[in-house]
Amino acid sequence: MGTKSVDGQISVDCWERLRAINDTKDILSGKWKIMIIACLASFGKKRYMELHRLLAGIGTKMLSKELQELEINGLITRTVMNTKPITVDYELTSYGRSLKPIIDEMALWGMYHREKIIGEITQKK
Amino acid sequence: MGTKSVDGQISVDCWERLRAINDTKDILSGKWKIMIIACLASFGKKRYMELHRLLAGIGTKMLSKELQELEINGLITRTVMNTKPITVDYELTSYGRSLKPIIDEMALWGMYHREKIIGEITQKK
DNA sequence: CAGTATCCTAATGGATACTG
DNA sequence: CAGTATCCATTAGGATACTG
Numbered sequence: 001m002g003t004k005s006v007d008g009q010i011s012v013d014c015w016e017r018l019r020a021i022n023d024t025k026d027i028l029s030g031k032w033k034i035m036i037i038a039c040l041a042s043f044g045k046k047r048y049m050e051l052h053r054l055l056a057g058i059g060t061k062m063l064s065k066e067l068q069e070l071e072i073n074g075l076i077t078r079t080v081m082n083t084k085p086i087t088v089d090y091e092l093t094s095y096g097r098s099l100k101p102i103i104d105e106m107a108l109w110g111m112y113h114r115e116k117i118i119g120e121i122t123q124k125k
Numbered sequence: 126m127g128t129k130s131v132d133g134q135i136s137v138d139c140w141e142r143l144r145a146i147n148d149t150k151d152i153l154s155g156k157w158k159i160m161i162i163a164c165l166a167s168f169g170k171k172r173y174m175e176l177h178r179l180l181a182g183i184g185t186k187m188l189s190k191e192l193q194e195l196e197i198n199g200l201i202t203r204t205v206m207n208t209k210p211i212t213v214d215y216e217l218t219s220y221g222r223s224l225k226p227i228i229d230e231m232a233l234w235g236m237y238h239r240e241k242i243i244g245e246i247t248q249k250k
Numbered sequence: 251c252a253g254t255a256t257c258c259t260a261a262t263g264g265a266t267a268c269t270g
Numbered sequence: 271c272a273g274t275a276t277c278c279a280t281t282a283g284g285a286t287a288c289t290g
Contacts, residue, residue, distance in 0.1 A: 017167070017236075018160065019235070020232045020233075020234075020239065021163050021231045024231040024238065025159050027238070035147060038143055047251085047252090048251075049251065049252075059286095060252080061285090062283060063252095064253060065283095084251095085251045085252080085290085086251065086252070087251060088253085098237065101234070102227065103146060105226045105227040106145070107142045107145045107146050109145075109224060110144070110145025112223065113149065114144075172272090173272050174271065177272095182264095183264095184263075184265070185272080186265090189272085189273060190263095208271085209271095211270095213272060213273085
């Protein structure tokens with residue numbers, strides 16, 4: 001019930017599902033957001049500079065921008081530590097951690113994909 | 126074994142995992158690719174024009190380009206039908222269908238996210 | 251250390267018109 | 271119908287220098 005399609009119309013359920021996928025895609029958009037989340041998920045709390053080193057290639061501007069967007073969306077927390085000079089910790093919120101199933105599936109598929117590509121290359125010889 | 130970290134070095138397993146996530150992200154990059162896959166997964170085989178209508182907002186240039194990239198990566202097939210004028214069917218390959226778990230998790234999270242946002246708004250009153 | 255500010259390029263992507 | 275070709279605006283994103 002609710003998933004039946006009439007007269008070529010897209011069912012409401014189906015449309016909501018596509019909208020949901022699109023929402024998720026938008027929140028994870030940008031060249032580095034997924035990797036930032038994956039890093040924080042793998043390594044736990046990290047400092048700005050540690051992230052900068054882990055995400056080889058990212059510039060300070062992009063790192064700041066992506067971190068800010070993730071914070072606005074409630075996926076990470078930013079904590080200024082009382083050191084000198086100050087240091088800042090970034091950490092996934094429980095909401096951010098709820099993305100783990102997506103990240104996990106992406107990791108799985110990526111490994112599968114790499115094996116497939118390598119298989120195709122070695123098969124060619 | 127293999128996941129232990131020494132001297133602050135990232136373990137090989139962990140690095141491979143991050144690389145896999147990054148690969149997947151690259152293949153699904155672009156504004157419409159995920160939605161195209163989701164549409165084909167939901168509705169099955171579709172024609173160029175049907176996709177154009179389903180993906181409200183996409184232009185012909187982007188649709189062609191994204192479809193080509195998906196085909197190059199072996200995620201979809203393109204079949205020219207012998208009608209007049211010709212029509213073209215696009216369909217997920219079994220390889221493309223292997224992305225389903227990712228799409229499913231994204232759909233789940235997107236619904237969860239929308240409920241959370243709506244909850245936060247109504248709570249404000 | 252943790253960023254901002256500035257400048258710059260390349261890529262994204264939209265609108266429109268056209269073609270076999 | 272299923273695209274291509276062209277033009278154009280916006281944005282993403284990199285490099286570098288600077289600040290509290």
